[in-house]
Amino acid sequence: MSHTATAPADFDAAALPQTKVRGYWQSVGYRLRHDPVTLVFALIILAIVLAAVFAPWIAPFDPYKESVIGRLKPFGWRNHILGTDELGRDLLSRIIHGGRISLLMGLVPVLIATLVGGTLGIIAGFAGGRVNTAIMRTTDVFYAFPSVLLAVAISGAMGGGVANGMIALSMVFTPALCRIGETATSQVRNLDFIEAARASGAGRFAIVRYHVLGNVLGPIFIYASSLISVSILLASGLSFLGLGVKPPEPDWGLMLSTLRQSIYVNPWICAMPGAAIFITSICFNLVSDGIRAAMDVRM
Amino acid sequence: MWVTLLRRILYAVPIAFGVSVVCFSLVYLAPGDPLQTVLPADATADMIELIKHEYGFDRPIPVQFGLWLWHVLQGDFGVSISTRRPVIGEVMGSLHNTLVLVSFAVPIAFSIGYTLGAIAGCVPGGWLDRTVTGIAVMGVSLPNYWLGIVLVIVFAVEFMVLPATGMGPQGSAAFSIFSLNDLRYMVLPVFTLSMIPIGIIARTTRAAVAEVRGLDFVTTLRAKGLGEAAVIRHVLKNAMPQVLAVMGLQFGYLMGGSILIETVFTWPGSGFLLAKAIINRDIPVLQGAILLLSLVFVATNLVVDLLQSTIDPRIRRA
Numbered sequence: 001m002s003h004t005a006t007a008p009a010d011f012d013a014a015a016l017p018q019t020k021v022r023g024y025w026q027s028v029g030y031r032l033r034h035d036p037v038t039l040v041f042a043l044i045i046l047a048i049v050l051a052a053v054f055a056p057w058i059a060p061f062d063p064y065k066e067s068v069i070g071r072l073k074p075f076g077w078r079n080h081i082l083g084t085d086e087l088g089r090d091l092l093s094r095i096i097h098g099g100r101i102s103l104l105m106g107l108v109p110v111l112i113a114t115l116v117g118g119t120l121g122i123i124a125g126f127a128g129g130r131v132n133t134a135i136m137r138t139t140d141v142f143y144a145f146p147s148v149l150l151a152v153a154i155s156g157a158m159g160g161g162v163a164n165g166m167i168a169l170s171m172v173f174t175p176a177l178c179r180i181g182e183t184a185t186s187q188v189r190n191l192d193f194i195e196a197a198r199a200s201g202a203g204r205f206a207i208v209r210y211h212v213l214g215n216v217l218g219p220i221f222i223y224a225s226s227l228i229s230v231s232i233l234l235a236s237g238l239s240f241l242g243l244g245v246k247p248p249e250p251d252w253g254l255m256l257s258t259l260r261q262s263i264y265v266n267p268w269i270c271a272m273p274g275a276a277i278f279i280t281s282i283c284f285n286l287v288s289d290g291i292r293a294a295m296d297v298r299m
Numbered sequence: 300m301w302v303t304l305l306r307r308i309l310y311a312v313p314i315a316f317g318v319s320v321v322c323f324s325l326v327y328l329a330p331g332d333p334l335q336t337v338l339p340a341d342a343t344a345d346m347i348e349l350i351k352h353e354y355g356f357d358r359p360i361p362v363q364f365g366l367w368l369w370h371v372l373q374g375d376f377g378v379s380i381s382t383r384r385p386v387i388g389e390v391m392g393s394l395h396n397t398l399v400l401v402s403f404a405v406p407i408a409f410s411i412g413y414t415l416g417a418i419a420g421c422v423p424g425g426w427l428d429r430t431v432t433g434i435a436v437m438g439v440s441l442p443n444y445w446l447g448i449v450l451v452i453v454f455a456v457e458f459m460v461l462p463a464t465g466m467g468p469q470g471s472a473a474f475s476i477f478s479l480n481d482l483r484y485m486v487l488p489v490f491t492l493s494m495i496p497i498g499i500i501a502r503t504t505r506a507a508v509a510e511v512r513g514l515d516f517v518t519t520l521r522a523k524g525l526g527e528a529a530v531i532r533h534v535l536k537n538a539m540p541q542v543l544a545v546m547g548l549q550f551g552y553l554m555g556g557s558i559l560i561e562t563v564f565t566w567p568g569s570g571f572l573l574a575k576a577i578i579n580r581d582i583p584v585l586q587g588a589i590l591l592l593s594l595v596f597v598a599t600n601l602v603v604d605l606l607q608s609t610i611d612p613r614i615r616r617a
Contacts, residue, residue, distance in 0.1 A: 141317030144600070145593050146555030149573075153589045156577040157325040233442050237559050240444055241574055260448060260563070263463075267452040274445030280438035289436070 028243020031294040037039045038290025040216030048280055052099030061090035063097040063250050074266060083269045085255070086262050087248075091269060095276050098250035101162060102277070105244065106284075108166050114174035114224040120174070122216060126189055126208055136182060139175040147172050151234050152241065160243040169234055173227055180223045184216040222292045229284040236277045273282045303608050311601045315594060319371065322590040323364050329582055376587035382577040386587040388570060394591060396466065397561070397568030400488055401553045408493035408553075409500060409546055416504025420533060420538070423509050431501050438498020445558035447491040451563070454487060461486055464565040488564040492557060496549035503545040507538035540607045547603030551596035 032038060051058055060079065067088030075083050082091040124135035142150065155161075155168035188194065189212070197207050238244050239253030247254065249288060255273035265268045351357055358366075370376070376386035419431035455463035462484050511517065511534045520530050558570030565571065569588050576584035 137313070138317070138376040139493060140314055141321060144314050144318050144597050145321070145589075146552045146596055149553070149555035149589060149592055149596075152558055152573060153322075153325060153585065156573070157582065157587055159330050159580075160577075211553060220561065229440055232439075236442060237444065240559060241562065242578060256445060256448065258304070263448065263456055267456045271445070271449050274442055274448060277442045277445060278440060281442070282436065285436055285440045296474055 017154065017253060024143070028294045032290065035290050035294065036293075038287055040128060041286045041290070044279070045283045045287060048099060048283070049103060051096050052103050054190070055097045059090075059093035060204065061093040063089060063093040064248055065089060074269070082272055083266065086268070091272055094250040094255060095152050095252070095273060098252045098255060098273065101251045101274070101282075102232065102236055102239075102253065103279070105162060105165055105169070105235035105239075106228055106280075109169035109235070110224050110227045110231050112166070112170040113177050113227070114220060116170070117174035117177030118181045118217075118220045119223075121178040121183075121220070122185045122208065122212065124178065125182040125185025125216075126204075126212060128186070132186075135178065139178050142171070142175040143179075147230075148234065148237065151238060152243070155238055155243045158172065160238075164247055165235060165238045165244050168238070169231055172234070176227070177220060177224060181216060181220050184219045185212060188212055188215045200261065218295055220266060222288070222295060225288040225291055226285070228243045228288065229281040232281050304605060307601055307604050307608075315597050318593045318597060319368060319590060320364070321592070322586050323367055325586050325589070326582055329580075330459055349535075350453040359536060371590070376590075377583035379576075379584045380581045381575075386583050389584060390569065390587045390591050393567060393569040393572040393588070394595075396566065397554060397557055397570065400485065400492055400557065400566060400568060401550070403489045404492040404553060405550060407489070408549070411493075412497040412500030413504050413537060413542065415497070416501035416542075417508055417535060417538075419501070420505040420508025420512065421534075423505075428505070435502040435505075437496040438494060438501075441494065443491055443495050444563050446494060447487065447563040450487050450491060452493075454532075464563075465486075466566055467515050468506045488560060488566050491560050491563075495556070496546075496553065499549060500542070500545060503543050504538065508534055511537045540611045543603055543607055543610070547599050547606075551599045554595050554599075555592045595604060 055063075060081070067084065069088070071084060071086060071088045073080060073084045073088075075081065080090050080092065082095065085091050085094065120135055124132045145153070151165075151168045151172045153168075154171055155165045158164040158168070194207060194211055197211050202210070235244065236251070236253030236256070239251045240257045242254075242257065243250045245254055247258065252273045256270075256277075259270040259273065376390070378384065379386050379389055382389065415431045415434065419428040422428060453461045454461040466481075466484055497591050512536075517530060517534060522532055527531075554569075556570075557566075557568060558573050560566070561568045561570035562574045569592055573585065573588050575581070576588065
C-alpha cells in the first residue's frame, strides 16, 4: 500500500470552489470594514482630530478675541453658532481649539504608558523570578490608589500644568498596562513553541522579538485603546480642577470650570465644553470595543 | 479560614507601606524646597530651625521617612498651611462628609447596576441586553462632573426644585440626614455619584452571569429538572465573586474619586478638601488626605478579598 497520496488523473485544482484564505490582519480588517457602528464612530473621531489639527483654519472666530458687549450670548447670536463665553469669546472656536490640548492630554499619556508599562510587563513576565516580583509588587502599590486620586496627587504635588498632568496620567496607566503585558507574556512563556525556539538556540532577545511580541502586543494594544477615553476624561478632570492649562488657553475641562460660574446667566452655553468631552470619550470607547471584537481578544 | 485571614492581612501590610512611601515622596515632587511646603509663609528663623529639626529635614531621606512614618502612626499628619489646624482633624471631618454621600450612593448604584446586569446576562441578545450595554458604555464615557453641572442646570436653574450646591442650609456642622430639608441637598450629588459605577457594575455582572450560564453544571441542573428560578439562583451565586471584586473597587473609587463631584457641588468632603489643598498649595493636607483615602481603598480591597473567599471556597485554596 502506497503512502504517497496521488491525485486522480482528472483532478483539476482550479475547478474547485475558491475559498479565500485570509491572514489574521486581513480578517481583522474585513471584520472592521463590516462593522458600520465602529466605522461611523471612527469617522467622528477623525473629524474631531482633524478639526483640532486644523483649528486655526476651521474655527470661525479668533478664540482669544474678547468682547465686552458680547458676553454669554445665546446660540446663534451674530453668527456665533454656540454663542459666546463669559469674556465674549466665540464658544465654538474655543471648543475647536480646545480639542488640541484635550486630545493631546488624552493620547500622549496612553502612548507613554503603553511603551513603558508594556515593556516592563514583558520583562517581568519573561524574566520571572525576582525581577517579576520586584516589578509586579511595585505595580501593586500603584494599584492601591484610586486612579483619579493618584492623578490628582501627582500633578497637584508637581504644581499642575500640561506637562505635569501628562506625567501624572502616564504614571496612572503604566501599572495597568504592565499587568496586562505580564499576564500575556507569562501565558506565552511556557508554551511549547518558545521551548522549541530556545532548544534551537535562539537568544532571549530573539525569542522576545520574534515569538513573544506577536502574541502579547494584541492584548496590550486593545487595553491601551480602551484607556484613551479614560485618559481624556481624567485629563479634562485635571484641567477642571485647575491642574491643566492656564487661562486664557482654551481647553475643554478648563472651559467647563470657568463657565460654571455663569450657569445662572446662560445655563446651556455652559454645558457645551462638557458635551465635547462626552462625545469624544464615547466615540473612543465604542471604537475600542469594535477593535476588540474585530481582533477577537478575550480580556 | 483563619490562615487565609491572616495571610490576606499580612499581604496588605507591604502594600500599605508602599502607599505611605508614595505619599511621603509627594513632598519631594513639589517644586522648590520641601521645607517650604510644610512651613507657614511668615515663619520666623527660630521656627524654621525647630521644624527643620522636628521633621528631620537636616537628616538623610530614609531617616526623614522613618520620622514622618512615626508621626503618621501616632496620628500626627502635620499642620495645615492654610488653616493652621492639625491635618488629621481636617481630613477626618471631610472623610465623614464623603462617607455620608457614598453610603447613600453605593446601595443605589450597586442594586441598580447589579439588577440591570443580572437581567441582561440571563436574557442575552435581547433588547434589554442591548439597552444595558448602551447604558454601560454611556456610564463609562460620561464625565461625571459634567453630568453634575447639567443636573444643576436642569433642577436648580431651570426648574428651581433642588438646591444647587452646599451641604444643608446651615453648612456641614448642622447637617443631619434625618432632616428632610438637609436631605434635599444630597439628591443631586448622590445621584451624580451613583451614576459612575452603575455602568461598570452592570457590564461586569452581565459578563459574569452570561459566562456562568454557559458552564456545564448549569446544563446538569437543567437536566435534573430544576426550575428556571432555581437555576438562576445557582448562576447568580456563582457569578457573585467576580461582581464583588468590581463592587469593592468601585466603592474605593467613589471614596477617592468623588473629588470632581464634590467640587461641582461644593460638598465639604475629602475630595473638596483635596481640591482646596491643591489651590492653596497645602501639601500636608494633600499628603494626609491622599494617604488616608488610599488606606481606605486598601482596606476595602482586603474586605472584598475576605468576602470572596467566604463565598467561594475555591478562592481560599488558591
